[in-house]
Amino acid sequence: MRSRTLVGTLATVAIAATGSLALAGPASAATGSSSKATASAPALSGTTTVTTARGIAPTLLKAGILPLPTANTGFGLQIFGGFAVSYRFPITSGNPDLAGPSGDIFHKGGINFVSLRGKKLEIGKFDISLADKKVYTTEINFKPGRIAVLDLDLSNLKVTKRSNGDTNLSGITARLDPAAAGAINSTFGTALPADGSLVFGSASVLLKG
Numbered sequence: 001m002r003s004r005t006l007v008g009t010l011a012t013v014a015i016a017a018t019g020s021l022a023l024a025g026p027a028s029a030a031t032g033s034s035s036k037a038t039a040s041a042p043a044l045s046g047t048t049t050v051t052t053a054r055g056i057a058p059t060l061l062k063a064g065i066l067p068l069p070t071a072n073t074g075f076g077l078q079i080f081g082g083f084a085v086s087y088r089f090p091i092t093s094g095n096p097d098l099a100g101p102s103g104d105i106f107h108k109g110g111i112n113f114v115s116l117r118g119k120k121l122e123i124g125k126f127d128i129s130l131a132d133k134k135v136y137t138t139e140i141n142f143k144p145g146r147i148a149v150l151d152l153d154l155s156n157l158k159v160t161k162r163s164n165g166d167t168n169l170s171g172i173t174a175r176l177d178p179a180a181a182g183a184i185n186s187t188f189g190t191a192l193p194a195d196g197s198l199v200f201g202s203a204s205v206l207l208k209g
Contacts, residue, residue, distance in 0.1 A: 041093035041094050041095055041106055042095055043093055044093050044094040044096075044105065044207065044208075045090075045091055045092075045207075046090075046091040046206045046207045046208045047074070047089065047090055047205075048088070048089045048091060048105065048107060048126070048128065048203060048206075049074075049086055049087070049088050049203065050087050050150075050174065050201055050202070050203045051078070051084055051085070051086040051201050051202050052067075052200060052201040053199045053200060053202075054083065056085075056200055057084055057085045058083055060113070063115075063188065064115050064116040065113055065115050065116075065188055066113070066115075067085060067113055068111065068112045068113075069109070069110075069111065070111065070122065070124055072090060072108045072109040073087055073088065073089060073109035073110060073124075074086075074087065075087060075088070076088075084201070087111060089107040089108065089109040089110075089126060091105055091107055091207070092106050092107060092108050093106045096128075096207070098130075098159055100130060101130035101154065101157075103130050103131070104130070105127070105128040105130070105205065105207075106125070106126075106128075107125060107126045107127075108124075108125060109124060109125075109126075110122060110123055110125060110137070110139060111123055113187070113188070115188050119187055120187075121141065121183060121184060121187045123137035123139065123149060124138075124139040124142075125139040126149070128152075133151065133152045133153075133154055134150065134151055134152060134177065135148070135150040135177075135203075136149060137149050137180075140183075147177075147179040147183065148177040148178075148179045149176075149177055149180040150174040150176065150177055150180070150200055150203075151174070151175045151196055152174055152175075152203070153173040153175065154172060156171040156172075157172060158170045158171040164209060165208075165209020166206060166207065166208055167206075167207040167209070168205070168206050168207075169204060169205040169206075170204045172202060172203040172205075173199060173202060174199070174200045174202060175196055175198060175199055176192065176196070176198040177196060178194045178195060181194040181198065182194050
């Protein structure tokens, strides 16, 4: 019952934060200065979508933690076939080279983890480093900072070139990086695996032509 109430709260607060909510069926803290400057990256547009694995959102909700979208972040709940949350982060710039792969893809938006006890951990303005195969946050609690958030498995990466010039990257598995797991655990007193084994979800990237 508590989890169901929290799901309702998550949906309500997300609507307030983003102005919209998508309901979908099955899908077909250490701080420091950022070492990469997005201002020097070429203009690029598109969207990166991250969808949590089926057990992630319920685990957070049962711990009394709401993973809320920040401003400029799209948000959706998937309730059929298991509860999951999806986030859509607008791409702002980047220099990806898919042949390497190498380069970076920079975003706006983020996720604000908020507990019922008043504790918060915000991460955002993500940098996908294709060479490192990681997603870094360049903002922690709305201040400049940089830690690895997700480790990307690109072994099943599928690159689809569309007729309109857009490029879609899919088949990406995202695992919670030990640094991010440690930040969440230390902030909220949780016990998420901090060895890099926890599958956080999947990711797809749409690069506009």
